[in-house]
Amino acid sequence: MDNYKIEMLGIRKEFSGLVANDNITLPLRKGEIHALLGENGAGKSTLMSILFGMYQADAGEIRIDGQQVNITDPSVATKYHIGMVHQHFKLVEIYTVLQNIILGAEPSNTVFKFIDMNAARRRVVELSEKYGLYVDPDAKIQDITVGMQQRTEILKMLYRDNEVLIFDEPTAVLTPQEIDELMEIMRNLKREGKSILFITHKLNEIMAVADRCTVLRKGKCIGTINVAETTIHELSEMMVGRKVDLNVKKKDPVIGSEVLRVEDLVVADRIHKKNAVNGVSFNVRHGEIVVIAGIDGNGQSELVYGLTGLEPVKSGRILLDGVNITKASVKKRNESGLSHIPEDRHKHGLVLDFTMSNNSVLELHDKKEFSSFGFIKAKNVKAHSDRIIEEYDVRSTRGSDTVSRSMSGGNQQKAIVGREISRDTDLLIAVQPTRGLDVGAIEFIHNRLIEQRDKGKAVLLVSFELDEVMNLADRILVMYEGEIVGEFGYNQVTRNELGLYMAGAKRDTVNAIKEAERSADHG
DSSP states (O other), X not given: OOOEEEEEXXXXXXXXXXXXXXXXXXXXXXXXXXXXXXXXXXXXXXXXXXXXXXXXXXXXXXXXXXXXXXXXXXXXXXXXXXXXXXXXXXXXXXXXXXXXXXXXXXXXXXXXXXBOHHHHHHHXXXXXXXXXXXXXXXXXXXXXXXXXXXXXXXXXXXXXXXXXXXXXXXXXXXXXXXXXXXXXXXXXXXXXXXXXXXXXXXXXXXHHHOSEEEEEETTEEEEEXXXXXXXXXXXXXXXXXXXXXXXXXXXXXXOOSEEEEEEEEEXXXXXXXXXXXXXXXXXXXXXXXXXXXXOTTSSHHHHHHHHHTSSOOXXXXXXXXXXXXXXXXXXXXXXXXXXXXXXXXXXXXOOTTSBHHHHHTTTTTXXXXXXXXXXXXXXXXXXXXXXXXXHTTOOOSSGGGSBGGGSOHHHXXXXXXXXXXXXXXXXXXXXXXXXXXXXXXXXXXXXXXXXXXXXXXXXXXXXXXXXXHHHHOSEEEEEETTEEEEEEETTSOOXXXXXXXXXXXXXXHHHHHHHHHHHHHHO
């Protein structure tokens, strides 16, 4: 007889007529890593939110160690030692990392009954070192990267000594090296007897770490299988309902004139005001995809902030179609022909309390097509939004009238990608555009980026995914510690060589040789 830690039986959940979970049964064994796989909007996060008490099921039951329980809110889930790392971070932006981790579980001095911050700090530092989740305890959430926020969420769960750990897309913002570390953390937690539910779109991660996998499609359970007995192709077909080909097919680029020129750009980071981008120069031309590759935290975010006007440039120049936009406003850059798919879809991509319609025209609302004498042409706005929803398969409960906050992360991302590409600008800057997307949506977005390039557009892509870099790039620029340390044509570098450049090993080797040569000359 199976020894189940958690059983979710016949779970049903409906939102405004849309059935998110339709009679789903999910059994989690003690000491196993159980993957939950499905397309964006398949109902995975909803199901896990029911287990964590954030939603209440319309039908079905939950059992823990064979006993039926009623999880009415997250505090009850915590009482049952269930923890969750959310896809959309549950962090207080004006609080520090340390304050967020201990919030609701503050250690107190037993004599004076005040919060013992020293004890909390020691515990957080111990956990961060044990699991390789290094954070700055005193940094405010609003000042740190998305990847650092993800680490904070994971530490928040580990801090509470939970027995059942729910990871909702935990690797979506992590680097390949950080993903490998997290996979090892999961294995260690499993060896300690923890039970893990792991939501991911990345099939290779499931094959690497999961024992079993339950596949959802459009709210229904397609099946639960042993990972050792399946393949990536079988899993992707179960998830999408058709065969998926992630090998991008593209013809040779037809390179045109220069669109973007960056000269000796220097941009400071937001927290320490040190140079995060240090003398970077490159260009992007019509008809090519230039990829900025590198491990997260090497200046890519600050580079994009400088290019798009989200952060001021300390020195250097940015030319768009020959016009100096170095000091131009964000609006002026948009009007000059720049589109931007941002790294953080919540902070810079959407107004979460706006509808899909309003978000679809954030940069266009004052154009004649969408407004007249200060009044929005609602019919035109809705028609524009409907086109994006249809073309990019954005799934939502009420179509263009859906409030963006209520949409799944993947569908929010597709809405942003659709909006920015539909603007038909000369330059598209795309930062991690497939983050949080399923394999079918990744295939779709990759093909759209190739389409833009083949239409003669200039595409600057920032990606941490080696497969994405190798598949899409016409040119690869590697960033390390704020500098461009390598430039390659798409067929001039191997995955292994690229990985070495990203880690700084190649540059360090070259510098060591140069230093030895200088020493020999002086000798």
